[in-house]
Amino acid sequence: MDLTNLSLGKCVRLTRILYEHGPIDFFPNPDSVDPKYQFELALKGGYSAIALHIGLASRYLGNYAGKVPLLLKINGKTNIPSDDLAFSPLTASVEDAVRLGADAVGYTLYVGSPRQDDDIQQLSYVRSECDRYGVPLVVWSYPRGFAIAEKGGKDSIYAVDYAARLALELGADMIKLNYPKQSSGQPKAYDSLNEDEMTMMKRVVKSAGKAGVIVSGGSKVSDDTLLTKVANSLSAGVEGFIFGRNMWQRPIDKALELTKKIKQELS
Numbered sequence: 001m002d003l004t005n006l007s008l009g010k011c012v013r014l015t016r017i018l019y020e021h022g023p024i025d026f027f028p029n030p031d032s033v034d035p036k037y038q039f040e041l042a043l044k045g046g047y048s049a050i051a052l053h054i055g056l057a058s059r060y061l062g063n064y065a066g067k068v069p070l071l072l073k074i075n076g077k078t079n080i081p082s083d084d085l086a087f088s089p090l091t092a093s094v095e096d097a098v099r100l101g102a103d104a105v106g107y108t109l110y111v112g113s114p115r116q117d118d119d120i121q122q123l124s125y126v127r128s129e130c131d132r133y134g135v136p137l138v139v140w141s142y143p144r145g146f147a148i149a150e151k152g153g154k155d156s157i158y159a160v161d162y163a164a165r166l167a168l169e170l171g172a173d174m175i176k177l178n179y180p181k182q183s184s185g186q187p188k189a190y191d192s193l194n195e196d197e198m199t200m201m202k203r204v205v206k207s208a209g210k211a212g213v214i215v216s217g218g219s220k221v222s223d224d225t226l227l228t229k230v231a232n233s234l235s236a237g238v239e240g241f242i243f244g245r246n247m248w249q250r251p252i253d254k255a256l257e258l259t260k261k262i263k264q265e266l267s
């Protein structure tokens with residue numbers, strides 16, 4: 001990833017979290033309710049950062065401050081309503097991220113949702129605040145809504161490619177994307193591609209331009225499937241991975257063993 005087009009503050013913070021590679025993420029999990037599990041996994045695994053909402057960051061980061069870098073997620077929603085009208089309101093601010101010593105801010109953009117007008121306006125404000133404070137902006141660029149479902153689905157190469165380009169054009173410094181799949185019902189130009197997984201990912205990385213791409217792990221899969229995804233993504237030029245459930249849904253010894261294998265791919 002070329003950092004020369006970013007401000008000094010963004011360069012410093014992105015360098016801290018980019019070049020000590022490792023999976024990063026946190027989502028609530030019945031098998032690891034105590035956040036200490038995720039922090040210990042991140043610390044022992046040498047992860048680049050841990051992504052947290054403000055409540056967990058404020059209450060649990062203290063014992064790990066300076067040891068586990070923070071990516072503060074500043075918007076979010078529950079899984080209770082459907083994604084037909086998906087929108088994540090702000091739950092924290094860029095100023096909160098600076099106060100907590102975060103190395104980056106995370107924001108979820110729902111591409112294609114009927115609420116995307118509100119989403120883009122909200123993201124525009126967040127992006128301007130990130131520029132003001134010199135904090136890198138990581139956009140979770142996720143296709144959602146019934147219009148996306150009717151055009152191949154949220155993980156189709158069409159939807160993921162669109163999400164990559166939109167996040168770039170809206171000012172993301174890094175873009176978190178789902179692993180793209182070939183799907184039926186996409187716009188004709190995409191339906192006729194018939195590309196393998198690595199080629200699809202290369203297309204997405206190209207659409208993301210100078211913004212770095214990090215790949216979401218999604219639902220838990222086997223070690224072999226996850227490592228194949230890692231290898232294909234790295235060959236396509238991605239910068240790294242945000243793996244939540246694929247790490248902390250495993251016992252810590254198994255998660256650390258898998259982390260070691262992923263780091264070998266990254267080196």
